[in-house]
Amino acid sequence: MIALLHTSPVHVPVFDALRDRDHPDVELLHTVRVDLLERAVDEGPDAVAPALVDALVDAVGRGATSVLCTCSTLGAIAEASAVAVGVPVLRVDRPMAAVAAGRRRVAVVAALASTVEPTVALIHEEARARAGQQDGLGPAQGPDVHAVVVDGAWERFLAGDRKGYLDAVAAAVDALGDADVIVLAQASMADAVERTRTPVPVLSSPRSGLQGAVAALRAHQRSPRGSTG
Template sequence: MLALLHTSPVHIPVFDALRDQDHPDLELGHFVRQELLDRARADSPEAVEDDVRALLVDAVAQGAAAVLCTCSTIGGVAEAQAGAVGVPVLRVDRPMAAAAVAIGPRIAVLATSESTLGPTVALVEEEARRAGRPADVRARVVEGAWERFQSGDREGYAASVADAVDAVRDADVVVLAQASMAPAADRAETRLPVLSSPRPGLRAAALQWGDSARGERS
């Protein structure tokens, strides 16, 4: 099983659909903990480290051979626990960040939650250093979008993010920091590349899951 750690239940059908399209033989296990994001937003991502580790231990006990954290705010905290829990733990946005760095140095990062900006910018800069490439990261919050997400207005949420994408100038690529923002990539009219995390993140996790599962059988 590939375990997915979510901080909102809205991600479950998104990743189930991607699994059905791209990885039909992959078994997913969903673990939803909204309170982790609430606490990380109120305090800091590090404040939920112990709870994230306990959740990962539980996922492994239930048969997870790898874990994908779909929340960008706590993704770094989850990823850092891989050694403690004994299976690969991936953050969903890392493949997206690596792809953005490969496209060009002027990287516009859009988020709808303030708590996501710091971790996402740090991740993009980390991937730039890893690749030996320059990165001029410009980040901003899409004002009012998060309130729409919380109220269940998914259509308005995607529309507001798409409008913000279309307003980006002087960038080589636009990065949508949160998995929930992915629908805006298809709605935006910009000619710039617009990257979202769910599909590349699941693809990378599926590869890790396959390697880990084969290792357990050998």
């Protein structure tokens, strides 16, 4: 069982559909905590770390053996909680960031400003890993990353205007200039890909993130610790 930590209920049917299509033998346990993102936006992600750990520990207590955090703002905090939680914890945007890290010019599109710094930092982290570097050993010879926050998009999302939200994201993507790849920083943006006209590859996180979580689950099950429960 994979536990998914969401900060919006809109993600539940998206990931259920991806599971049904790609991983029908995997059980998903959804936890929706809108309050965690609201507090993280106001006080910073570190402020919600204890509550986040409690939510994940509860999911593990209900049988989860792997965790996927679908909120990009909280992704780094979630991954850092893996030792306390006791099972693999993956942020949904890591597989996407690993792909983007291999390109020279990366554009990040976000609807929420708090998502920008974690997403950009993750791409640079993956670039260092690709270059065989470690933190503190000098700058990575990685991509040039620039970010755009889509004006008014998050307000549309909060108001339930899904069409307006996706249209605004797609318009922002199509307005971008020089980029080798475009990263949609939030999982809720994924359906905007089909509305874009840009020839530049546009990456979204839900499908690759779930694939990564399933891979982590399989690896955990094969490990001595995982096989003994």
